[in-house]
Amino acid sequence: MATFSIHINGSTKNIDVDPSTPMLWVLRDHFNLVGTKFGCGIAQCGACTVHLGENAVRSCQLPISAVGEQHITTIEGLSENGNHPVQQAWLEVDVYQCGYCQAGQIMTASALLKKNPNPTEEEIEGAMNGNICRCGTYTRIKKAVKKAAEINQNT
Amino acid sequence: MTHIKTKQGRRAFIKNSSLAGGGLVLGFSWFNSCKPKVAEALAVEIEMPKEWYEINGYLKIGDNGVVTIMSPNPEIGQNVRTSMPMIVADELEVDWKNVVVEQAALNTNLYSWQVAGGSRSISSSWQNLRMAGATARHMLKEAAAETWQVPVGEVTAVAGILSHEATGKSAGYGEMASAASKLEVPEEIELKEIKDFSIIGTSRKNVDGKKLVTGKPLFGIDVQREGMLIASVVHPPAFGMKLKSYDAEAIKQMPGIRDVFTIKLYDDDFKKMAFHFTAFNELIVVVGDSTWQVFQAKKALNVEWENNPEITDTMTMFGNDMKVTFPAGMENSEDHTAKLKDITSSKIKVARKDGNPEAAFKNAAKIIERSYSCPFLAHNTMEPMNFFAHVTDDHAELLGPTQTPEWMEPAVSEVLGIPLENIDIQMTRQGGGFGRRLYGHFMVEVAAISQRMKAPVKLVYTREDDMTQGIYRPAYYATYRAAFDTDKNLTAFHVRAGGIPESPLFANRFPAGAIDNYLAEDFTVDSNITTGAFRAPRSNFIAGAEQSFLDEIAEEMGKDPIDFRLELLKRADENPVGKKESNDYDASRYAGVLELVREKSNWKQAEPGVHRGVSAYFCHQSYVAQVLDIVMDNDTPVVKKVTAAIDCGIVVNPDAASNLSEGGVIDGIGHAMYSGLTFKDGMPQQSNFDRYRLIRHKEAPKMIETHFVQSEIDPTGMGEPPFPPIMGALANALYKATGQRHYQQPFIKEKQIIG
Numbered sequence: 001m002a003t004f005s006i007h008i009n010g011s012t013k014n015i016d017v018d019p020s021t022p023m024l025w026v027l028r029d030h031f032n033l034v035g036t037k038f039g040c041g042i043a044q045c046g047a048c049t050v051h052l053g054e055n056a057v058r059s060c061q062l063p064i065s066a067v068g069e070q071h072i073t074t075i076e077g078l079s080e081n082g083n084h085p086v087q088q089a090w091l092e093v094d095v096y097q098c099g100y101c102q103a104g105q106i107m108t109a110s111a112l113l114k115k116n117p118n119p120t121e122e123e124i125e126g127a128m129n130g131n132i133c134r135c136g137t138y139t140r141i142k143k144a145v146k147k148a149a150e151i152n153q154n155t
Numbered sequence: 156m157t158h159i160k161t162k163q164g165r166r167a168f169i170k171n172s173s174l175a176g177g178g179l180v181l182g183f184s185w186f187n188s189c190k191p192k193v194a195e196a197l198a199v200e201i202e203m204p205k206e207w208y209e210i211n212g213y214l215k216i217g218d219n220g221v222v223t224i225m226s227p228n229p230e231i232g233q234n235v236r237t238s239m240p241m242i243v244a245d246e247l248e249v250d251w252k253n254v255v256v257e258q259a260a261l262n263t264n265l266y267s268w269q270v271a272g273g274s275r276s277i278s279s280s281w282q283n284l285r286m287a288g289a290t291a292r293h294m295l296k297e298a299a300a301e302t303w304q305v306p307v308g309e310v311t312a313v314a315g316i317l318s319h320e321a322t323g324k325s326a327g328y329g330e331m332a333s334a335a336s337k338l339e340v341p342e343e344i345e346l347k348e349i350k351d352f353s354i355i356g357t358s359r360k361n362v363d364g365k366k367l368v369t370g371k372p373l374f375g376i377d378v379q380r381e382g383m384l385i386a387s388v389v390h391p392p393a394f395g396m397k398l399k400s401y402d403a404e405a406i407k408q409m410p411g412i413r414d415v416f417t418i419k420l421y422d423d424d425f426k427k428m429a430f431h432f433t434a435f436n437e438l439i440v441v442v443g444d445s446t447w448q449v450f451q452a453k454k455a456l457n458v459e460w461e462n463n464p465e466i467t468d469t470m471t472m473f474g475n476d477m478k479v480t481f482p483a484g485m486e487n488s489e490d491h492t493a494k495l496k497d498i499t500s501s502k503i504k505v506a507r508k509d510g511n512p513e514a515a516f517k518n519a520a521k522i523i524e525r526s527y528s529c530p531f532l533a534h535n536t537m538e539p540m541n542f543f544a545h546v547t548d549d550h551a552e553l554l555g556p557t558q559t560p561e562w563m564e565p566a567v568s569e570v571l572g573i574p575l576e577n578i579d580i581q582m583t584r585q586g587g588g589f590g591r592r593l594y595g596h597f598m599v600e601v602a603a604i605s606q607r608m609k610a611p612v613k614l615v616y617t618r619e620d621d622m623t624q625g626i627y628r629p630a631y632y633a634t635y636r637a638a639f640d641t642d643k644n645l646t647a648f649h650v651r652a653g654g655i656p657e658s659p660l661f662a663n664r665f666p667a668g669a670i671d672n673y674l675a676e677d678f679t680v681d682s683n684i685t686t687g688a689f690r691a692p693r694s695n696f697i698a699g700a701e702q703s704f705l706d707e708i709a710e711e712m713g714k715d716p717i718d719f720r721l722e723l724l725k726r727a728d729e730n731p732v733g734k735k736e737s738n739d740y741d742a743s744r745y746a747g748v749l750e751l752v753r754e755k756s757n758w759k760q761a762e763p764g765v766h767r768g769v770s771a772y773f774c775h776q777s778y779v780a781q782v783l784d785i786v787m788d789n790d791t792p793v794v795k796k797v798t799a800a801i802d803c804g805i806v807v808n809p810d811a812a813s814n815l816s817e818g819g820v821i822d823g824i825g826h827a828m829y830s831g832l833t834f835k836d837g838m839p840q841q842s843n844f845d846r847y848r849l850i851r852h853k854e855a856p857k858m859i860e861t862h863f864v865q866s867e868i869d870p871t872g873m874g875e876p877p878f879p880p881i882m883g884a885l886a887n888a889l890y891k892a893t894g895q896r897h898y899q900q901p902f903i904k905e906k907q908i909i910g
Contacts, residue, residue: 001410018410018447025447029385034377035370037586039537040618041450044844047537075370082369090368094360094810097818098232099367100374100537100586121857128852132844134537134587135232136821138855140814 004064009033009077019065024048026064027074035075035103039132046131049104050074056111075103078110085155086110089148097135105131109145118149201255204329208336210294212265213243213287216336220315220329222249225259227280229271229558230363231588232818233874234811237362238277239284241807245354246288246347249315249328256362261560261580271558271588272688274775274872277807281869285346291335293344298334299326349805349867358810363584373584375555376615378543383611384413386442386604387449390435390624391460393837395485395683398437399461406441406455411448415441415456418603420570420596429472430559431566433596434625434685440604446615453617463683479656481683485837488530491655494680495528495632498653502678506662509732510672512638515647519638523707527635527700529900530831531655532628533841534689535849538586539621544601545611546571551578551602556585556592563595567602590688594626619842627832628689631659631696635704638672643712647672652697655682659693664773665745666705668731668738669723684834690822691875694774695882699827699900702770702883707896716769716887717753721746740773744802747864748780751800755862756782765795768887772880775872777803778864781820783856783884785892792892794824794856797881802864804871809863812873816861819877825850827882831901848903 003016008031015030024041027033027050036059039047043058050059051073059072078084086109096102105128112119112127119127124145133141204217214224224240240256261269268279292312299317300307303324311318318325366373391397403415419437421427439458443449466481516522542555551573557563560580568575585592601614616624633652640646648670652660658677667673689695709719726732728742749771752758761767764786771780784796797820806812829848833840841847886897897905 021447025445029445029447032379033370034372034374034379037374037537038376038446038539038615040844042618042843042845045537075368078369082365087368091360091364094364094814096232096361096364096367097234097814098537098585098587099361099363102367103370106368125853130851132537132849132851134535134589134822134849136818136825136850136855137814138821138850138852139817139857139859141852 002065004067006064006067007069007071009072009074015064017064020063022060023050023062023064023067023072024059027059033074033076037100037103039101039104044132045101045104046108047101047104049107049131051107051111054111054114056108075107078106084110085151086113086144086148088151089144093140093144093147095137095140095144097137101131101133105133105141109141109148112145113149113152117152119145201253206333208332210291210332210336211287211340212262213284214247214291216291216328216332218329218332220327221253221255222247222328223255223257225257227259227266227269228276229269229556229560229582229585229588229592230258231271231556231558231585231592233271233276233815234361234808235271235276236584237359238808238811239280240362241354241359242277242281242284243288245352246285247292248312251354251359253315258582258584260582261564263561269561272590272593274777274875277870278776278872286344289344289346290340293341294335294338295328295331297338297341298331302331302334355805355807356809359808361811374538374586375543375583376538376541376586378554378583378613380543380545380611383543383613384442384444384608385446385449386440386601386612386614387453387616388600388614388620389439389441389453389456389458390620392623393460393485394434394625394685394834395463395483395837396460397435397463398439399459401439401456401458405457406452409448409452409455411444412452413442413444414608415439415452416607418600418607420599420603421566425569427468427470427566428562429470429477430562430593430595431599432470432594432626432685432687438600442604442608442612450617480681481685482681484683486682486684486834487836488833491630491680491682491834492528495630495653495655496526498678498680503651503676504678505674506660506677507667507673507675509667509670510647512647512649512672512674515672516636516638516649519646520641521639521711522636523711524634524636525704525707525898526632527703527898528632529630529696530833531630531684531686532689532826532830533622533832533847534587534589534591534626534628535622535847536585536587536589536591539618540591540597540616540624541614542598542601543611543613544598544605546573546602546606549573549577553579553598553602554581554583555598556583557595557598558585558588558590558592559595563598566595566599570599570603571606589690590692591626594687618844622842622847623839625685626687627684628695629654629657629659629686633659633697633700635700637704637708637711639711645670645708645712647674649674650701651676651678653678653680655680655684656686657693659697661693661697661739663737663739665727665738665740665742666723668733668735668742669727671732673732683837691774691879694772694875694879695826698770698772698774698879699882699886702772702880703886703896703898706768706883706887706890717749717758720749720771724749744778744864745771745773748778748800748802751862751864752780752782752798755800755860756798758782766888766891768884768889768891770880770883770887772876772883774879775875777801777871777873777876779876779880781877781881781884783881783888785888787892792889794885796858796860797856797884799859799861799877800864801861801877802866803873803876804866804868806863807870812863813861815873816877817859819875820859820881821850821855823878823881824856824885825854827885827900828854828902
């Protein structure tokens with residue numbers, strides 16, 4: 001066990017856990033930030049996607065010991081009132097079926113738009129390809145990413 | 156107006172006798188235990204009332220006019236948590252923005268069919284949901300009439316406002332809720348005319364939307380409680396195996412581990428219902444403080460396994476006993492394929508025979524014979540199996556994702572030795588179902604673990620546990636034959652379909668009834684690989700096989716594939732073979748979706764470079780036709796567009812229904828194209844998404860368009876029907892694009908790659 005000080009969603013939290021503990025489980029079991037989802041545990045499905053700095057990463061493969069001073073943003077911290085352009089677009093398109101994968105989809109999409117505010121269809125597909133949606137909302141996700149880019153440009 | 160007798164209905168809207176005096180609600184513990192000042196509904200903040208008045212088991216009205224509507228059924232992504240309350244709200248005649256939706260707990264006194272299965276949530280509750288709303292509307296009108304001393308027939312109710320035109324009086328529902336809750340339930344009420352629906356048939360957004368996009372706890376795996384322990388189970392690595400011995404001590408010392416033990420789920424003499432089924436009755440349980448610690452300890456566990464003997468079991472399925480045999484031995488996929496191909500004639504049973512198919516085949520000028528197959532599939536819900544339980548001496552509280560709370564409750568009761576009335580089961584939102592959560596052994600497991608630990612426990616499966624635990628979509632195999640005369644007329648049709656361990660055949664579905672000489676046969680092969688219902692059971696294979704074969708018949712006859720199907724359907728409609736009622740489908744509605752998809756896809760005028768396939772299927776009382784368009788991109792087929800036409804009766808929430816259609820299409824393309832579970836020495840060869848391939852963004856169609864048949868028929872199934880036929884449309888379009896027919900799923904093994 002070791003003590004870590006983690007910058008997360010704009011605040012700093014202290015925690016005493018095994019250094020190999022993936023951030024996914026630190027978030028879910030210790031910080032009660034359960035919006036980040038467990039899907040596969042091997043970085044294949046994207047349900048656990050969070051932002052490390054400005055990058056979308058798989059929190060199931062991110063040991064707490066590797067985080068250091070970098071800031072982590074989870075779905076709970078993406079915006080103050082749930083009004084991030086990507087969240088707005090998701091609501092407008094009514095993307096979800098079961099909804100379980102969508103936090104991860106939203107985190108991947110928001111990281112994409114930060115780097116590439118006006119992605120092409122191929123760029124959206126490429127960036128989102130690591131996030132599985134078992135219900136098959138892919139066409140809606142793509143529509144919502146485009147909508148979020150529009151909202152971004154109009155604000 | 157449709158008048159209906161309320162007494163003919165079910166239980167929920169007849170007032171519970173304990174509440175006969177009306178007044179304040181004390182019914183639903185989940186709601187009352189945490190009464191928020193402000194609830195989020197439909198992304199709009201609603202001011203909560205000071206008092207609630209229960210009108211019936213489906214709804215209560217606040218003193219400020221806000222209405223809480225209970226959604227009784229499990230929400231697995233089919234969007235019933237929005238669409239079921241919409242039906243109540245429409246008949247109640249309330250403004251949708253004043254509605255708050257709550258998930259009802261399992262309550263067999265109030266509700267019936269609290270199941271997510273068979274695409275029946277809406278259809279089985281349609282009448283009750285409407286009655287619940289209409290009864291409440293009527294009682295509110297009566298309360299206003301009494302208060303104002305005017306005839307009830309002169310009181311109108313529109314969007315939550317009661318009015319009396321002659322006296323100019325009006326009041327919100329909230330002002331009359333207390334009085335209405337004290338009234339007797341009327342003997343007869345009027346339902347709205349379909350043309351007067353104001354919410355049903357309009358698109359309403361998912362009531363959980365805001366919570367989903369902000370990561371609020373909604374799912375079973377998100378449950379947290381004071382003092383809660385985490386448990387996980389270890390099951391044998393191969394089918395046909397059981398536990399021999401293990402070394403608990405080595406992992407008991409690991410950090411955060413509280414206990415390691417085995418549970419035997421069901422006693423040998425417990426008579427299981429089919430949905431109680433589990434492949435592995437004896438499990439090793441690891442309990443600890445956190446999920447990661449428990450998962451790590453499981454990996455470090457040393458276990459010895461041994462082979463099972465042959466096992467026979469008797470289970471009940473809706474009152475019927477089923478004897479099931481699980482042979483001994485370690486099975487391999489190659490052996491499965493061989494057994495399905497080389498089925499001995501003694502195992503083949505005739506399911507339907509019309510005319511003289513033997514003679515027709517004997518006299519045929521040409522016969523086409525094709526065989527189709529598909530592998531086992533894991534459901535792979537994105538949320539792995541999990542459940543929470545807190546069991547005390549005489550009470551059990553369970554909370555989590557299940558498609559069958561009512562059917563699992565007796566098994567929980569039996570294993571715990573606690574009577575049914577002391578078991579509370581509540582449902583969370585569920586990260587997918589697809590049939591997997593019909594089989595709730597994990598509920599029984601967590602209950603047994605909590606009882607032993609004397610603590611609240613959340614059971615969590617790893618993805619590997621989830622994918623290797625069984626209850627798979629069976630492996631199927633079908634051989635079709637068609638006979639033609641010298642003029643290329645179709646003279647006979649023969650299907651022989653089987654599977655491990657069940658046959659996918661529906662002997663009385665299309666094209667039965669449309670062909671004079673028709674033979675349908677089925678067979679089964681026993682296995683110890685365990686299977687269960689998977690979205691649109693049996694249809695999820697046979698539709699694609701049949702619709703691919705019909706495409707080859709049409710080609711042989713030189714006919715357009717839609718025209719050919721319509722000719723058969725005309726025959727089945729006007730002059731059916733056998734009695735009309737012996738055919739499961741309505742040929743005119745079937746033709747209707749084909750005609751609609753032909754029009755909407757502009758079937759006869761495909762753009763240059765677009766290769767099209769069509770398919771149409773009936774299941775779960777609904778009709779779906781789909782046209783799939785492929786374009787070639789550097790020798791790689793890409794699905795450019797899918798056009799779907801659906802007849803599912805009245806569509807409650809059109810945009811949400813379109814979402815299900817899109818999901819069905821993508822799910823169907825994905826599983827036909829990429830997915831499969833294979834076995835070596837009884838071991839699943841895929842245990843996570845690195846080797847089990849699911850469809851991804853790049854491989855999905857670029858566009859999906861759904862058109863619904865305008866209908867006044869009561870709603871029929873929507874969750875499952877869009878899934879099966881697309882596999883046929885895909886195979887038929889791939890043939891047009893590449894010249895290659897596809898017979899074995901996943902098609903990727905036959906070389907083609909989409910995307």
